Amino acid sequence: MIPSPLGEGPVEAVLPAGVLAVLPSLKCFVVEEVRTARRFLSAAGLKGHIQELEFHTLNEHTQPQEVEALSGLFDGGRNVGLISEAGLPAVADPGAALVALCHRHGIKVVPLTGPSSLMLALMASGLNGQSFAFAGYIPAKTDERKAAIRRLEKRSLSENQTQILIETPYRNDSLLADLVSTLDPRTRLCVALNITCPDEFIQTRTAAQWKKQLPVLGKRPCVFIFLA
Amino acid sequence: MIPSPLGEGPVEAVLPAGVLAVLPSLKCFVVEEVRTARRFLSAAGLKGHIQELEFHTLNEHTQPQEVEALSGLFDGGRNVGLISEAGLPAVADPGAALVALCHRHGIKVVPLTGPSSLMLALMASGLNGQSFAFAGYIPAKTDERKAAIRRLEKRSLSENQTQILIETPYRNDSLLADLVSTLDPRTRLCVALNITCPDEFIQTRTAAQWKKQLPVLGKRPCVFIFLA
Numbered sequence: 420m421i422p423s424p425l426g427e428g429p430v431e432a433v434l435p436a437g438v439l440a441v442l443p444s445l446k447c448f449v450v451e452e453v454r455t456a457r458r459f460l461s462a463a464g465l466k467g468h469i470q471e472l473e474f475h476t477l478n479e480h481t482q483p484q485e486v487e488a489l490s491g492l493f494d495g496g497r498n499v500g501l502i503s504e505a506g507l508p509a510v511a512d513p514g515a516a517l518v519a520l521c522h523r524h525g526i527k528v529v530p531l532t533g534p535s536s537l538m539l540a541l542m543a544s545g546l547n548g549q550s551f552a553f554a555g556y557i558p559a560k561t562d563e564r565k566a567a568i569r570r571l572e573k574r575s576l577s578e579n580q581t582q583i584l585i586e587t588p589y590r591n592d593s594l595l596a597d598l599v600s601t602l603d604p605r606t607r608l609c610v611a612l613n614i615t616c617p618d619e620f621i622q623t624r625t626a627a628q629w630k631k632q633l634p635v636l637g638k639r640p641c642v643f644i645f646l647a
Numbered sequence: 648m649i650p651s652p653l654g655e656g657p658v659e660a661v662l663p664a665g666v667l668a669v670l671p672s673l674k675c676f677v678v679e680e681v682r683t684a685r686r687f688l689s690a691a692g693l694k695g696h697i698q699e700l701e702f703h704t705l706n707e708h709t710q711p712q713e714v715e716a717l718s719g720l721f722d723g724g725r726n727v728g729l730i731s732e733a734g735l736p737a738v739a740d741p742g743a744a745l746v747a748l749c750h751r752h753g754i755k756v757v758p759l760t761g762p763s764s765l766m767l768a769l770m771a772s773g774l775n776g777q778s779f780a781f782a783g784y785i786p787a788k789t790d791e792r793k794a795a796i797r798r799l800e801k802r803s804l805s806e807n808q809t810q811i812l813i814e815t816p817y818r819n820d821s822l823l824a825d826l827v828s829t830l831d832p833r834t835r836l837c838v839a840l841n842i843t844c845p846d847e848f849i850q851t852r853t854a855a856q857w858k859k860q861l862p863v864l865g866k867r868p869c870v871f872i873f874l875a
Contacts, residue, residue: 431663431664432666432760433663435659435661435662435663435664436663438660515772515774515776515777516773522852528771530770532662532767532843534760538738538763538765541737541738542738543648543737545744545756548737548742552781553780555778615760621756622750623747624750
């Protein structure tokens with residue numbers, strides 16, 4: 420399980436040398452998006468060898484029977500690399516289906532260290548890291564979204580549980596607007612934008628403080644974290 | 648925010664070169680345990696320079712007014728490193744109090760990439776990585792513990808939410824016994840032991856399968872993950 424960078428910049432900043440050293444030994448990869456994976460592997464030291472590699476796709480469109488067919492890749496004890504679009508494979512992406520298959524077939528699974536936007540944002544938020552939940556994507560329509568925010572805030576308050584959210588980047592600004600207008604003014608909200616990138620922005624303020632001055636997030640990857 | 652290894656082995660296997668390159672520029676550290684931090688920094692390339700460094704402790708015994716006093720460390724714009732006992736600082740440890748202070752005082756917080764036992768275990772579990780919760784430590788007494796397991800399993804089932812637990816290592820085996828005797832036999836349970844170490848063991852099976860053959864975990868760090 421091979422993590423990949425969250426954005427631009429040298430791979431050595433976010434991937435251990437020990438992980439980069441594993442890559443040349445792999446000839447077969449299951450990836451969320453072939454083009455991104457090729458670009459990453461090229462930057463990670465496999466430039467000039469990409470044509471020799473075998474790529475298979477596993478994304479939100481992959482059917483269960485297609486996942487099952489991937490078990491043949493491991494025939495003869497071959498090592499297969501799993502790579503997601505960005506960050507840790509099988510967290511907030513469909514890669515877990517391949518891992519579940521490995522456990523069913525007795526194939527050894529080895530998770531390698533790399534950047535997790537969720538954990539980097541949580542660390543830097545200053546909010547409770549001893550109890551937290553990742554809700555993934557919440558509904559995009561305003562009414563349903565506000566209801567989901569209220570439900571998560573209620574749980575956050577009653578259980579002292581930090582809530583982590585992400586959204587498709589083009590909806591970042593509308594999610595932030597709904598968060599600050601829905602959350603209790605005293606609830607602390609962390610906005611973590613483009614983590615590990617040169618323009619990284621991580622700030623925790625109360626909903627009331629954000630409301631006074633809303634930043635423009637644009638279409639950059641963003642993690643939202645709050646604690647009531 | 649400087650991650651540290653989860654166990655024995657070369658630091659280059661779990662920390663990016665870009666993170667190791669930051670360390671020599673820091674002279675002041677806030678750490679969960681001074682002895683562990685010294686040993687880590689020595690292994691990370693600061694051997695021979697440890698005596699020149701300044702260490703302050705932040706752990707579960709630190710009082711709020713003592714945390715507030717740490718704000719003086721940043722006077723004159725000095726950089727301060729935060730290091731936990733193992734893994735990511737401020738996740739599943741008391742470091743978040745210092746980060747919250749930084750946000751209140753307008754001090755920039757920079758999270759660096761390293762190993763997260765929770766995320767490495769989640770990746771490798773094959774369980775749902777698109778919705779999950781970390782409950783931290785649950786009660787140690789059998790009755791209360793079983794009630795907590797039942798409550799988390801109920802939520803897991805109704806929300807398709809993966810549940811992540813840890814325990815003080817000497818209680819690993821009793822927690823595993825309570826998990827397999829309390830969970831629905833069909834619930835999938837991942838046991839992730841000594842992640843990133845030479846004896847790493849990560850297996851996902853149903854509670855019924857585990858019950859037939861319970862492994863002895865001993866006092867090694869372990870993450871438990873289940874999905875009903």
